[in-house]
Amino acid sequence: MQYFSLQNHQHRVSFETAVVEGLAPDKGLYFPERIPVADSNFLQSLHEYSDHEIAYRVISPFVGEEIGEADLRNIIAGTLHFPFPIQKVSDRSYALELFHGPTLAFKDVGARFMAGCLGHFRKNKSQPVTVLVATSGDTGGAVASGFHHVPGVQVVILYPSGKVSTLQEKQLTTLNGNITALEIQGSFDDCQRMVKAAFLDKELQAHMSLTSANSINVARWLPQMFYYFLAYKQMKAAHPKLAFSVPSGNFGNICAGMMAAAMGLPVAHFIAATNVNDTVPRFMESGQYTPGKAVPTLSNAMDVADPSNFVRVLQLFGNNLPSLREKCSSYSFTDSQTVATMRQVWKDYHYILDPHGAVGYLGLQQYLPEHPEVSGVFLETAHPVKFEDTAPEEIRDYISIPERVRALYSKEKKSVLLPPEESALKAWLLQQ
Numbered sequence: 383m384q385y386f387s388l389q390n391h392q393h394r395v396s397f398e399t400a401v402v403e404g405l406a407p408d409k410g411l412y413f414p415e416r417i418p419v420a421d422s423n424f425l426q427s428l429h430e431y432s433d434h435e436i437a438y439r440v441i442s443p444f445v446g447e448e449i450g451e452a453d454l455r456n457i458i459a460g461t462l463h464f465p466f467p468i469q470k471v472s473d474r475s476y477a478l479e480l481f482h483g484p485t486l487a488f489k490d491v492g493a494r495f496m497a498g499c500l501g502h503f504r505k506n507k508s509q510p511v512t513v514l515v516a517t518s519g520d521t522g523g524a525v526a527s528g529f530h531h532v533p534g535v536q537v538v539i540l541y542p543s544g545k546v547s548t549l550q551e552k553q554l555t556t557l558n559g560n561i562t563a564l565e566i567q568g569s570f571d572d573c574q575r576m577v578k579a580a581f582l583d584k585e586l587q588a589h590m591s592l593t594s595a596n597s598i599n600v601a602r603w604l605p606q607m608f609y610y611f612l613a614y615k616q617m618k619a620a621h622p623k624l625a626f627s628v629p630s631g632n633f634g635n636i637c638a639g640m641m642a643a644a645m646g647l648p649v650a651h652f653i654a655a656t657n658v659n660d661t662v663p664r665f666m667e668s669g670q671y672t673p674g675k676a677v678p679t680l681s682n683a684m685d686v687a688d689p690s691n692f693v694r695v696l697q698l699f700g701n702n703l704p705s706l707r708e709k710c711s712s713y714s715f716t717d718s719q720t721v722a723t724m725r726q727v728w729k730d731y732h733y734i735l736d737p738h739g740a741v742g743y744l745g746l747q748q749y750l751p752e753h754p755e756v757s758g759v760f761l762e763t764a765h766p767v768k769f770e771d772t773a774p775e776e777i778r779d780y781i782s783i784p785e786r787v788r789a790l791y792s793k794e795k796k797s798v799l800l801p802p803e804e805s806a807l808k809a810w811l812l813q814q
């Protein structure tokens with residue numbers, strides 16, 4: 383499969399190049415040159431296939447010959463080694479729990495799949511590749527865990543000192559080995575600026591091979607299709623008409639769902655649920671794309687004003703707003719609606735939502751009343767324990783900490799403290 387840059391459709395590269403580069407040289411996102419069609423017999427008898435087999439059949443056309451079958455199956459086995467259960471929450475509303483991975487983040491799937499692919503492509507290269515990422519919390523943990531022990535890959539993670547939760551900091555700073563945490567005495571914006579400067583620095587480029595692991599990489603984006611196929615597998619017998627409500631920030635997850643639908647997965651409708659960072663809901667209403675400034679909210683992994691993957695959504699719908707509207711509705715919700723819903727759902731159904739899942743649940747409740755024939759799955763993207771501090775008091779005591787996470791608290795933190803300056807990062811990297 384070839385991938386083209388959304389800035390220049392003539393610029394085509396292999397899957398390997400798309401994975402290693404992340405972004406095209408013209409800053410365009412990569413997009414597959416064609417959309418594979420899933421076999422209809424396969425879709426109808428999905429329940430007869432193992433999760434790994436489904437994942438293999440879904441992703442292999444996007445990878446093509448560039449990774450052999452046995453290796454690709456291995457990468458999938460390393461990616462999907464935890465469950466994706468569905469829980470009924472209320473009438474026609476089901477939670478697809480994506481937080482059972484090693485760092486309790488749904489981003490574990492994308493990060494692990496990308497780590498597997500990059501490790502594969504770097505296997506026989508003499509020079510290691512250095513993955514450089516800035517994190518405000520969640521992404522860094524998933525990337526660190528996904529790339530831990532991958533041969534030929536060094537990972538350097540920048541995080542703002544004192545601005546991530548204790549649990550998140552432990553996830554970044556206790557792995558060691560090929561993972562180094564740089565604790566920056568500044569903000570997340572400082573971290574991002576430093577990383578950007580490093581990627582543009584010619585002297586650094588000559589010294590080492592740098593790449594990013596950010597969410598626009600095709601190897602992080604595409605494996606998110608698995609969620610939708612695996613949910614459909616579990617739901618299809620009893621729920622022929624299925625809608626998905628996706629709490630959205632950068633719109634990578636929902637765009638993967640739309641790609642699954644484009645391959646033939648029967649999805650009745652998508653709901654793109656956002657917090658008050660409502661650029662997309664406003665666009666869907668008015669046709670005007672006018673990103674503002676990101677506003678901090680309780681569902682902070684979705685505090686995105688200009689979602690980077692939305693260009694891929696538009697591409698999937700041929701840049702045609704009416705056909706996007708036919709398949710997708712988008713609603714935004716405030717923090718007070720989010721908290722009220724967390725309370726209500728706990729009180730009425732004894733289910734604990736995290737703030738991101740709560741936004742997804744709200745989206746579904748907005749859509750379902752007018753579509754009585756549809757059942758809905760909302761994606762529960764984070765474990766509630768990650769947002770314990772802001773959970774309503776009556777819920778907090780009932781949030782349990784999974785064993786594998788509890789063990790982290792007693793591990794020793796190791797980080798390298800750096801001032802928030804581009805030159806400090808460069809000097810540190812040159813010593814490596």
Ligand SMILES: *Cc1c(COP(=O)(O)O)cnc(C)c1O
Nearest residue numbers: 630631632633634635683763764
């Ligand atoms: C990243 C993230 C999201 C948003 O996903 P996108 O693909 O960026 O839309 C939602 N919830 C949680 C918990 C996340 O970490």
